[in-house]
Amino acid sequence: MSAKPIKSILFVCLGNICRSPLAEGVFRAVLTEQGKDQGLVIDSAGTGGWHAGQEPDRRSIAVAARHGVDISGQRARKVLQEDFSRFDLMLGMDNANVRDLKALAPQAAHDRIHLYLDFxxxxxxxxxDPYYDGAEAFASVYRMIREASDALAKRLGASASPTSGHASSTM
Incomplete structure (x- = not known):
């Protein structure tokens, strides 16, 4: 990874209805809590487009809401070719997402694609993926994402420079 400051992050899962919208919403909330919302562009997408235009899974909406995070306004979308030039960092929720992203990406974008928890x-x-599981699986995924969001905010805080504006999304 280069020393270039990260100004845009795309969280990616399979269908963009469970994990990546949760990661987008939780990370945005962590930045706000820490006073680090500095114009970072944050978005989420799926490697597949089956749910395009749909709101997140009701169970992701519910677990986020229990923790004071509203993701109900987000809408699923598929990763687009322009995302590979638009985003400084693309974080796949699992190794299959990372493999799929790298298969779609131009070679020059490969160094911006990482496994979320690893990065x-x-x-x-x-x-x-909690899709076929119950509420406890969604709660577990929330906890993993919250811990990773705190760590990611801390990691980026060292290289972030203050800017004006606000984060944008497909919300």
């Missing part, structure tokens, strides 16, 4: 916390583990 944020140094733990080379997946954020598991």
């Amino acid at each position: 944020a916390t140094g733990k080379t583990v997946d954020v598991p």
Whole structure:
């Protein structure tokens, strides 16, 4: 990873209805809590487009809401080719997402694609897809994402420079 400051982050999962919208919303909330919302562009997308235009899974909305984070306004979308030039950092929720992103990406963008937990916390583990599981799986995913969001904010805080404006999203 180059020393270039990170000004835009795309969180990516399979369908953009469970993990990546949760990561987008939680990371945005962490930045706000820490007073670090400095014009960083934050968004989420899926490697597949089956849910394009839909709101996040009701269970992701519910677990986020229990922690004071509203992700209900987000809408699913598929990763676009322009995302590879638009985002400084693309964080896949699991190794399959990372592989899919690298298969879609031009070679020059490969160094911006990382496994989320590995990049944020140094733990080379997946954020598991809770789609076919119950509320406890969503709660577990929330905890993983919250811990990684805190770590990511801390990591980026060292290289961030204050700017005006606000984060944008597909919300």
